Amino acid sequence: MDHSKKWITAGILGLLFVGINLYFIKQDLLLIDRTSIVHDQTTAQTEDLQEILVKDGVIHTATEQHVYFSEQLGMFTRFLVEEGQVITSGTPLYEYDVVDLEEQRLLFDSEAEQIRSEINAVESYISELETLERQLSDATISSSSADANPTSSLDDQELLLNIELEVGIDISDATIDQTRSLLNQQIGEQEASVGRLEAQEAKFKSLSEGLEESPTVQVESDFNGKIAHLSEGVENPLITIYSDNLASQILLTDEEALTVLAGMKTSVTSPVAKSTVNGAVVANPQLPEQEPTTEEKSLYSVDVDLQEPGPEWFIGQHVVNEIVTDEALGATTVPSISLDEKRLYTLTPTGMIQPRIVDLGLRVEDRQEVYSNIEPAEWLVIDPLQVERFNSAYITPMTVDRLTTDNLGTLGKRSSWKHVLLGVLPKY
Known part of the structure; x- marks a missing residue:
């Protein structure tokens, strides 16, 4: 066979070899073994995820009170306060001269009598609460020792129903101590209410x-x-009072108004005060700030109550609000790019790639909550495209800079010889 025929034969054999292997790879993946080279791997983590809505806001008063004046009472004479003045309950606000003394006296007496009726009603309610508290103590004493345990629930269903009706709270799952504490708390609040009413009387x-x-x-502040603000004339409201509590006022779009709910935790930062305070969304009535039109999108005003702002916080400051619209605390998380729809590829200690179908929770930026079928610290493939076939072997690239003589000391002699023999002995 001449030289040219040898080359032709070798070429045909080479093409046949490559073609058969390409056929196996293309037509039936089960006919060949595949080992995935996993360049990027990580572990599932435990962390807190929070979905944050960032909105600009302005500091305003949490509540606004208005004081009114009726000319039927008499003739307004003068203000006793100034704009910007800090006041407390009982501070004189303004004066007026009575025109009809007898009519005014009857009005004051009528107000005092009405308040006295309210005091009598509250005192009657307190007596009912105290009676229930005594019945609760008697029921605890007369029951068996097991039932008398302060941490147990109340078995007297009639008494339980009466307490629920009076306090307006479901206490079916409350312990005896918790029920007693709730009654005492309610009694204390009502006694404080009596004190305020008596002062008004x-x-x-x-x-x-x-x-x-x-x-x-002289009319005093409540x-x-x-x-x-003080009215320039006698127009109502005569006086506007801002409460001591501050709030951050924000405007929401249509979509944001569906997301933000009352009670959501908020972090409020003031560049002027150079500090951050916690807050909470007061309410979201989903009412537009202005009369809605077809030409412009509506905006919805929402207040965020501030918790213990310092003296450097004042009305008018522009602030940044970070509203926590959703959160997952202590969640098991993975990189979002590691998911192939709802499938993860985990790396087993035996050197195999194992697929896991998982349930997904909250996603925040590049982190995804996974709440089934994987545990924290389990290894997984970051890029699913690196997986040639699951339920097959995988290898990771050699890290050359870690092959130093210093690392030899981390293995014992037995382990060192074991790895050497595994590398040189044939496998059958």
Whole structure:
């Protein structure tokens, strides 16, 4: 056979070899073994995920109170406060001269009588609560020792129903101690309410008696806060009072108004105050700030209550709000790019690639919550395209810079010889 025929024969054999292998690869992946080279791998992590909506806002008062004046009471004379003045409950706000002393006296007496009726109603409610508290103590004492455990639930269903009706809270799962604490808390709140009502009653009685000496009446504030505005005339509202509590006012789009809910945690940062405070969304009534039109998109005003802002925080500051619209605390997470739809490829200790179908939760940027079929610290493939075939072997590239003599000391002699023999002995 001459030289040219040898080359032709070798070429035909080479093409046949390549063609058969390409056929196997193309037509039936089960006829050949494939080993995936995994360049990028990581472990599932445990972390807190938060979906954040960032909105600009402006500091405003949390509540705005208005004081009104009726000319039927008499003739307005003068303000006793100034704009920007800090006031407390009981601070004199303005004066007016009474025109009809007898009518004004009857009005004050009527207010005092109405408040007295409210006091009697609250005191009657307190008596009912105290009766229930005594019945609860009697039921605890008369029950068996096991049932008398303060951490156990109340078995007297009739008493339980009466307590729920009075306090307006479901206590079916509450312990005896929790029920007693709830009753005592309610009693304390009502007693404080009686104190406030008695102070108002005394104020109107004093005003009625003062008319005998002078026709001039001083109107006092029922609120704490700061005087925001005084009417130039006698137009109502006569006085506007901002409360001490501050809020951040933000505007939401249509889509954001569906997402933001009352009670959502918020972090509010002020560049002026150079600090950040916690807050919470007060409410989202989903009412447009202005009359809606077809030409412009609607915006919806929402307030975020601020928790303990410092003295450097004041009305008018522009702030940045970070509203937590969703969160997953202590979640098992993986890189979002490691998912092939709902499939992950994990790396087993035996050197195999194992697919896992997982359930997905919250996704935040490049991190995805996975709440089934994988545990933290399990290894997985970052790029699914590096997987040639699952349920098959994988290798990782050699890291040359780690092949140093310093690393030899990390293995014992037995382990070192084991790896040497595995590398040189044939496998059958």
